[in-house]
Amino acid sequence: MLQNLLETSLRQTMNRMVRPLLHPAVPVSLQRTFTAQAYRSSVPPRGCKFDTVTIGGIKGTRTRHGAATEGVVLYLHGGGYIIGSSSTHRGITGHLAKASGHTIIAPDYRLAPEHPFPAALDDAESAYEGLLKEGHAPASIGIAGDSAGGGLAIALAMRLRDKGRPLPASLTVFSPWVDLTHQHLYSPEREPVLQPRWIEKAAGLYAGKEPRTNPLMSPIHGDLSGLPPLLIQVGSEEILLNDAQRLSEQFNQQGSDATLEIYNSLWHVFHVHAGQLSRATDALAEAAAHINRHRAK
Known part of the structure; x- marks a missing residue:
């Protein structure tokens, strides 16, 4: 009963305080400043x-x-490639660290519009290669992320595969966020967080002059074969639900495991x-179990 009331309260808070900012x-x-303050309510464990x-x-x-x-988990934060940081996501990384027992590394990749595509991907790749240089075996590394960071995680794995680099576990x-063309957005009865107009603007700022169908920007338009086992978690009250389902279907159809x-x-990234x-x-506990299940012991 108390959890149901809490869900209702949190949904209203997101709808009244976060959604108008996006x-x-x-x-x-201003979005960067305000959302940094909003994320202070996402508290890591003691x-x-x-x-x-x-x-x-x-x-x-x-x-x-x-x-x-x-x-170790390389965690790529969300924020539409234009807001967010490793600091805003301490709640998620903290609970993921506790649940998994792993060290979580969250890079502050460059953001648009100052640094459009492929700056974020380049930085994510540099961070991953940095982990390898530090001596972390690929089989001991997981890559995770939320929203734009989730799409970035898939894109990074695709780039590593195409370069013949060791893949994470x-x-x-x-x-x-895996399709920046927004051709198949879901229409839930309520969406407490995201506005289609906001993600459209964010996509334009990140894409710059690059077509949004570029698979390293919109992985759902690319080859998803040969990638590591994938866990996707999504809420039913978000406009990205269809894209999560499409990603899972294409992943499995192309021979990978999702x-x-x-x-x-x-709602969107309820994990906060x-x-x-x-x-x-519980969702982060499931995510941790997925990461641990595939890590080499």
Whole structure:
């Protein structure tokens, strides 16, 4: 009963406070400031340790909880490629670190419009290669991300595969943004977070002069074969639901292994409420299990 009331309260909060900020008329600079404040409600678990690090020349945040294993997760934050940072996502990385026992590395990849495509992808690749240079075995590395970071995680795996580089053990994405053409957006009865006009503006800022069908920007338009096992988690109350389903179907049809989990009555990247909302905490526990299941022991 209390969890149902909490879900209702959080949904209303997202709808009244976050969704209005994610509007094309709000300057990106203000969106960055306001959303950074909003993310302060996403609280990591007690016992987390956060350190500023540089991996592969890219600054970011290292998150640990307790005695970490040798496993590491490269976590790519969301924000439409225009907002967000490793600091805003400490709630998610903290709970993922606790649930998985892994060290989480969240790089602060460059953002648009100052740095359009492929800056974010280049930085994500540099961070991954940095982990390899530090001695982390590919089989001990997972790549995860939410929203734009989820799409970036898939794109990074595709680029690594195409270059013949060692692939990570697993991929884990939350509410992934994988089709910047927006041709198949879902129309839920309610959408507490995202506005189509906002993601359209964000897509234009990130794409610049590049066609949005570029698979390294919109992975759903590319070859998804030969990629690591993928877990997709998405809420039923978000406009990206169709794209998550399409990603899962194409992943499996092209010979890779994808698992899709749809959380009824939850919204875009509901994982930010882990530690408060039991279903968000449980979802991250499932994500951690996926990562651990595929990591070489």
